[in-house]
Amino acid sequence: DAGITQSPRHKVTETGTPVTLRCHQTENHRYMYWYRQDPGHGLRLIHYSYGVKDTDKGEVSDGYSVSRSKTEDFLLTLESATSSQTSVYFCAISDSGRHVTDTQYFGPGTRLTVL
Amino acid sequence: GQQVMQIPQYQHVQEGEDFTTYCNSSTTLSNIQWYKQRPGGHPVFLIQLVKSGEVKKQKRLTFQFGEAKKNSSLHITATQTTDVGTYFCAGLRSSNTGKLIFGQGTTLQVKP
Numbered sequence: 001d002a003g004i005t006q007s008p009r010h011k012v013t014e015t016g017t018p019v020t021l022r023c024h025q026t027e028n029h030r031y032m033y034w035y036r037q038d039p040g041h042g043l044r045l046i047h048y049s050y051g052v053k054d055t056d057k058g059e060v061s062d063g064y065s066v067s068r069s070k071t072e073d074f075l076l077t078l079e080s081a082t083s084s085q086t087s088v089y090f091c092a093i094s095d096s097g098r099h100v101t102d103t104q105y106f107g108p109g110t111r112l113t114v115l
Numbered sequence: 116g117q118q119v120m121q122i123p124q125y126q127h128v129q130e131g132e133d134f135t136t137y138c139n140s141s142t143t144l145s146n147i148q149w150y151k152q153r154p155g156g157h158p159v160f161l162i163q164l165v166k167s168g169e170v171k172k173q174k175r176l177t178f179q180f181g182e183a184k185k186n187s188s189l190h191i192t193a194t195q196t197t198d199v200g201t202y203f204c205a206g207l208r209s210s211n212t213g214k215l216i217f218g219q220g221t222t223l224q225v226k227p
Binding site for chain 1: 121124148156157158159160163203205207214215217218219220
């Protein structure tokens with residue numbers, strides 16, 4: 001497996017509280033992604049980063065923000081968590097976003113429950 | 116927006132039976148990738164198809180990319196209990212930004 005870790009692995013929080021999830025990679029890959037996985041929806045892209053301080057929105061970005069101050073770290077923040085953000089969150093990395101043979105490597109996931 | 120539809124959503128088979136999942140995109144894809152996620156695990160890359168009409172095999176798994184590069188399939192011959200999991204297709208758009216569009220996944224259960 002690629003060197004990707006996510007923290008925390010499990011979190012239970014209350015509605016309205018801020019939450020930050022961390023993704024850390026040791027592969028020096030340029031691209032990093034945050035997905036959420038919900039039954040019946042597969043994997044949906046929240047935000048992605050194509051370099052330090054370079055980020056863009058995915059298809060379900062409302063209620064989420066991201067930051068990338070170093071190549072190896074990509075943070076996902078829920079400013080004010082809601083129950084609809086209960087999900088499993090996966091971070092992924094890839095070595096190129098513009099190469100036709102690109103593949104993504106996923107971290108172990110974070111299970112977030114918002115009560 | 117662009118969608119990638121995957122069917123069926125669930126499939127239960129007896130061990131030894133064959134299994135197929137289908138993936139259809141609303142737009143032409145630059146390439147298509149397949150991932151497998153074991154229960155409780157994370158998605159793991161299986162294969163990538165790039166060329167129109169391409170067919171690739173990995174042991175009992177056969178992957179096809181349609182001639183129009185808008186559909187794909189994964190066929191497993193003689194399923195085993197180790198094949199249990201969810202299989203996702205993911206398309207990279209022709210005007211790619213590096214973002215993959217994932218299908219909803221097909222969850223395979225294999226009865227021994």
